[in-house]
Structure formats: C-alpha cells, structure tokens
Amino acid sequence: MLVSADDSVSSVSHGASDLDARLLQGARLESIEALRDLLPLIAEARRAGRAEGRLRVGPRLFAVSAMGGAQDVFVTFESAAPLSRVSLELVDVLLSGELPRVLTEVCRAAASVLPDAMCAVFLIGDDGLLRVGAAPNVPEPLLAPWRGVAPSAELGVVGQALEQKQFTVASDVAMDPRFASQREAAQQAGARQCWAWPILARSGGSLGVLVAWGRGAHRPVELEVAHTFAIVRFAALAIEHARSARATTETLERYHLVGQASTNVVYDWNLRSNTLEWSPRMQQVFGYDESHAMSLDWWESCLHPVERERVVAALQEAITERRGAWNQTYRFRRKHGTWATVVDRGHLLFDETGVPTRLIGEMSDVSGQQQLQARLALTERLASVGTLAAGVAHEINNPLAWITSNLQFAIEELGRIREESSMASLDELLEALHDARSGSVRVSTIVRDLKLFARAQDDQVAMVDVRRVLESAITMARNEIRHRASLERRFDEVPLVRGNEGKLSQVFLNLLINAAQALPEGELSRHRIVASTGVDPNGNVVVSISDTGHGIEPDLLPHIFDPFFTTKPVGQGTGLGLSICHTIVSGLGGSIQVESTLKKGTTFRVVLPVGAVEARKSPVPLVEPTVAHARGVVVLIDDEPSVLTALHRVLAGQHEVKAFTEPQEALAELPGLSPDVIFCDVMMPHMSGGELYGRLRTSHPGLAERLVFMTGGAFSPNAREALQDAQRPVLEKPFSADGVRRLVNEQVARVRATR
Numbered sequence: 001m002l003v004s005a006d007d008s009v010s011s012v013s014h015g016a017s018d019l020d021a022r023l024l025q026g027a028r029l030e031s032i033e034a035l036r037d038l039l040p041l042i043a044e045a046r047r048a049g050r051a052e053g054r055l056r057v058g059p060r061l062f063a064v065s066a067m068g069g070a071q072d073v074f075v076t077f078e079s080a081a082p083l084s085r086v087s088l089e090l091v092d093v094l095l096s097g098e099l100p101r102v103l104t105e106v107c108r109a110a111a112s113v114l115p116d117a118m119c120a121v122f123l124i125g126d127d128g129l130l131r132v133g134a135a136p137n138v139p140e141p142l143l144a145p146w147r148g149v150a151p152s153a154e155l156g157v158v159g160q161a162l163e164q165k166q167f168t169v170a171s172d173v174a175m176d177p178r179f180a181s182q183r184e185a186a187q188q189a190g191a192r193q194c195w196a197w198p199i200l201a202r203s204g205g206s207l208g209v210l211v212a213w214g215r216g217a218h219r220p221v222e223l224e225v226a227h228t229f230a231i232v233r234f235a236a237l238a239i240e241h242a243r244s245a246r247a248t249t250e251t252l253e254r255y256h257l258v259g260q261a262s263t264n265v266v267y268d269w270n271l272r273s274n275t276l277e278w279s280p281r282m283q284q285v286f287g288y289d290e291s292h293a294m295s296l297d298w299w300e301s302c303l304h305p306v307e308r309e310r311v312v313a314a315l316q317e318a319i320t321e322r323r324g325a326w327n328q329t330y331r332f333r334r335k336h337g338t339w340a341t342v343v344d345r346g347h348l349l350f351d352e353t354g355v356p357t358r359l360i361g362e363m364s365d366v367s368g369q370q371q372l373q374a375r376l377a378l379t380e381r382l383a384s385v386g387t388l389a390a391g392v393a394h395e396i397n398n399p400l401a402w403i404t405s406n407l408q409f410a411i412e413e414l415g416r417i418r419e420e421s422s423m424a425s426l427d428e429l430l431e432a433l434h435d436a437r438s439g440s441v442r443v444s445t446i447v448r449d450l451k452l453f454a455r456a457q458d459d460q461v462a463m464v465d466v467r468r469v470l471e472s473a474i475t476m477a478r479n480e481i482r483h484r485a486s487l488e489r490r491f492d493e494v495p496l497v498r499g500n501e502g503k504l505s506q507v508f509l510n511l512l513i514n515a516a517q518a519l520p521e522g523e524l525s526r527h528r529i530v531a532s533t534g535v536d537p538n539g540n541v542v543v544s545i546s547d548t549g550h551g552i553e554p555d556l557l558p559h560i561f562d563p564f565f566t567t568k569p570v571g572q573g574t575g576l577g578l579s580i581c582h583t584i585v586s587g588l589g590g591s592i593q594v595e596s597t598l599k600k601g602t603t604f605r606v607v608l609p610v611g612a613v614e615a616r617k618s619p620v621p622l623v624e625p626t627v628a629h630a631r632g633v634v635v636l637i638d639d640e641p642s643v644l645t646a647l648h649r650v651l652a653g654q655h656e657v658k659a660f661t662e663p664q665e666a667l668a669e670l671p672g673l674s675p676d677v678i679f680c681d682v683m684m685p686h687m688s689g690g691e692l693y694g695r696l697r698t699s700h701p702g703l704a705e706r707l708v709f710m711t712g713g714a715f716s717p718n719a720r721e722a723l724q725d726a727q728r729p730v731l732e733k734p735f736s737a738d739g740v741r742r743l744v745n746e747q748v749a750r751v752r753a754t755r
Contacts, residue, residue, distance in 0.1 A: 046068050046069065051065075107120060111212075117213065118142070124208050161196035161197065173187075191215060193216075199236045265363040265365075268358065269358065274296065303331070310330075325348065337555070341365070342366065464499045477516065483522075491533050492533055498611025506580075508545070511545045518550065519547060532544045540609055542605055542607050546603040589608075590606065634677045638680075654744075676751040678706050680693070680708070709726070709728055
C-alpha cells in the first residue's frame, strides 16, 4: 500500500484490499477508523526512513513494515502475529518441560495465527490410540469422536492428515461427507471449517495432529498455514522431548529398581571426574553406608592385600587397552572385617573419539556359592572317607574275629595244660598271648570308633550317650594330643541326648584336634586338654573341651564360626570345621559356645537338650544271659572260613556245630538240622543275611526267630535297613569267646524251654 504525503492511499495491492473491505483506494487514513493506528508508524517512516509495528483489524493481527522518505510511504502488511514473537513464547514454555502446558500454549499460538479458530492437539499414545493432549477452547462434543480411536482415513480430516502426513482442509463442515458423524457437534459449536496439521517426528513417524475448527468463512492463507506448520514443529519438538525425558526417567527408575532388587552391588565410575557411585545394595551386602567415603582409593583399600596389586593392575590394563569389559574375582573386606569373595564385572563406555569415559558394573558376592561348593566337596570327601572307613572296619573286623577267638581259645587251652604241667615256659607263653589279645582288643576299639565316625553321613537320630561318643573321639584324636598335652577326663553322669552318634563324633573330634593344634609340640608338661561332661542349670547336657593354649584374639572371636574363617596359617585349615560343627549342633537343637582368654586358653561348650526316652528301633542288644549249659545245635553261616573255624573251636566243646560258607546251601539244609541258634553274617557276596532272613520268615518262621546276625560293620544302606527291619540280636565282630558262649547258651535254653 502506498500512502502519499497527505496520508491518502494512492495505490493498494490486491492482497491489501483483502485486509479490510473499508480500505479503498484514494481514501484518507484518518477517515478509516480501523487503520488509524497506522498514522504514527507512517510519520516515523517519513522521519527515520523505516518503522515497524503491529495492527489489529477485528480479530486479526498484522505485522506492519513502513518504508519512506519526506513524501510517500510504502506500507507492507504481514498476516498473523509475528512468528518471531510466538516462537520466543513457545521456546520459553518448551524449556519448562511440562508437555500439557506446552501443548496448551501451542493451541493458543495457533489460535492467534488462525482467524477465529478453536484449536486442539491430539496425541498418538503408546497403545496407538488418539487422546487429547490439549484443547483450551474446544467444546467436548468436538473432541469426543476422536478420543480412544486408532488413526485411519475413515476419521475424516484428522485421519487423512495422519495417514497422508500433510495439511488437510475441510472448507465446509456442513457439506463435507467426512463430517457426517460429527456434523451436529460441529454446528452446535459454531464450527464452519476444519483444518488439520500432522505432528511428525524427526524420523518421519506420526506423533499426533493439530486440529483447528474455524468459526468464520475465512480459509487460512499460505502464510498462516506456514506459520502454523512452524508452531506444529514446536509441538513435535515438545512431544519428542517429553517422550525422551520420560524414557530417560523410566530408564533411571528401572536402573534404581534393578539396583535395589538385585543381590549385587552396582557401581558407576566416572573416569573423567574420577568419582565413584555405588547402589544402596552396598550397605546390605557389605555393610558400608553413605558415611564412608566410597571412592576409588577406598575401594582399593578394601581389596585383600594379597590380591590388591593384581586386581588394580588388571583394571588399569583394561582401561589403557580400551577393552569393552573386564572381569575379576577377588576378596573384598566387609565392614565388620571378614572377607567376601566377589566377582566383579565391569563395562567401559567411550566418547566419540574412543576415549573411555565411564566404567559401569556390578560386584556379586559369591561367598555363599563358594561355601556351598566347598561344603559339597567336603561332604563328598567325608562320605567317601565314611564309606571307606566302614568298609575298612568290616574287612578288619573279620580277621579280628578269628584272631580274638583263636587267641582266647589258645589261652584257655594253655591255661588247662599249665594246670596239668609245671613247665615254666608256659607262663611266658601265656603272658605273650595275653599281650596279643590286649593288642587285638585295642585294635577292636579303634575299629569301633572308626565305624562310629563313619556313621557321620547317616541321618538316623537316636538316644545317644555323649560320654561314649566323646571317649571314641578321644581315641581317634589320641595321636594328635599325645605329643602336645596331657589329657584329663572329667566325666559326670549325664542323661541321654537325642542325636546322631556319627555327627556328634565328628563335632567332638574336630574340637579335640583344634585344641591339640592350638598347643605347640614338645611342651607336653606345660599343657593339658580337659574333656568333661555335665549338666547345666537348665537340665541340658554340656560337653566341654578346654585347652591351655594362647587363646583367640577378641576381635576374631565373633567370626570363628563363619565359613572359611580360620586362624591357622595358609594351607593348614579350610575354615569350615567350626562352621560345620555349628551347623550340626544347631540341627540337633543345641548350641556351641566359646570362651577364650589370651595366654590362658580356650573352652568350647556343646550344649545339647536331653532327649525323651522312646521305644528302641535299632537291632536288639545283647543281654547278659542266665547260666544255661544244655547242649544244642548251632549253625554258622559266613563267607569267611577262618571266622567259621574260630567259632567252631569256641563252641564245639559244648554244642553240636554245623558251618556253611554258602548261604544257599545252608538255606536248603536248615529245616533238616532244626538248629537252636543260627549265626549268619550280614554282608555276604551271593546272598545277604537280610535276604536269608526274609526267606526263612516266609518258609520257616520258627527258624527265623532263632537267627542272630553277625556283622563287622554293616556299611551299606540295605544292610542297615535289614538290621532295622529284622529286630534280631546282633553279634558285633570281633567277639569274645565268653560272649559267644553266653549268647549261645541263652538262646539254646530259651528254645528248649518252649519245646
């Protein structure tokens, strides 16, 4: 528009005439009320050569630029509000990060650009359905048709804008078939037109749509459409920013949740700032909280001194060589001083130049797994030792049986001969035989204790005399004790406890060996070990083992029952002995306590509850018989011929004896022999004693009731089960001649009394 010196309009472009119908060529500005605000702008342009301002005509806002000199002035109108101002306002809101507020301002900015428009933003949710993001001046009936529906071409201009990803127009809502279902709502709201701008992500995907309903007949001109597209771009940026921020927040929340839920400790080491952060799990796993300055130097100080140099060097090497990951296993000090075995897995992050910037990883406390593996390995070794011990005991007891019997037979025969002769040499011979028998009895005692220790893998619980178990453990530990200390027994009368002999033997043996090893060799006269039994004020049975050694340091005392904790030099202890003792005693309902004074010694107390007396289900014990000398028939069944020979020598003088090395042969002849007593070995290669007893119960139950088992150590589960089920008397190998004779005489007397 050209304004001459008298402020009259000398020429108007076609576009300017569209601004207002009252703007006529040749009219004076002061006569046009709507454009009167242009006069100061024109005066400024004449004086300074250029001026800018804004002009609102009705609901529409224009940016005005005037250029001129002393006379004529050219005036240019830019439709809509200045985009720069709108952009700055949107940027301010965008920086707030509040998406609802941003989208509301987007709607208002679009309404300031578009004449008399109602604007709304629809977003595509994670479920793919449309939802209202903002609609500050849109009636609900206009929004309802698009809530919760999937974008498609059937949704009219909104669906087309999203599907075709371009600006879509409905210039006459009343006539447009795309508004058939929404026409009534549009008419009630006064909407005559509808425009839709797709909101697109940088990747090209659809984020949502800006919808404007126009109340007038004006269709947006090209500049207004372009300005609205710019506003829509702000909306896209805001949506992407909000989703990115939400994704980041969710990632951080997941990270923190994983850190809290994980049993591992997560760390983040910023290599640039050299700061180290730990997850809260650090306190639960290792005991350290925020009061500790958990820096890299602190972490290094917590490494085991033996492994510190290796671990730190491996970490520095991984960083220097720019590896993607590092993995180390080492010992890490807990807050209370014990050592945890950890597996440390770290992952390096790099910047765009390839320089490492962060190390993120996790520390897993695998002490429990290591302990379990060690326990399993120890259990397997103990099981093997137990099986071996039971087998060895069985093999030793068989020859011991005939050695002991033959020695006693020889002693008895020589005693008889000596009474009939005055040969002095027989005295020395008898003395030698007595010594030999004493040695065999000692071997028998050792084997008995070995069998008891072998039963540590047996879970059977019964009434136990702790004094007998403790005496057996002393026998086993004698070699460790004899060179270090004198042993003192203080055995008071105590009731039976409910427990497992083998497991208690393992506990007492471990405590005795620990006591011996706490004392130096070669100072026998200075040290002693005291093993005692008694009852505490609560009625519990107490087994105490004390030594006069150096004692245990006070700061170490709380940890002696921890797995793998040991005060012994490297290579001399696994650190599992006391832990296993604690587990065994606790499993029996008892407790194990320790008192120690430096330079005075240590005392361990095993406290066990008294067991309730119950019916015995183990094999029937041998009972001292009444005197009976009736001659009976005795059948011997054993795969060891020497055992049969020894028993034959012991019994042949008083009874008729028939021996079998093959159980099948014996089973066939037993009915015809009608024996008073049947001695049968439990462990035989072709038929076990339990199987022979089972067949007798089926075919000749009366004979089955006359059977006595012999065993040198029933170490197999089947053998133990057979003895448990049969409930027959058991003759333990090695046996004494007197004991065998008493048992046979008793059995013969009982059978003859029932005939």
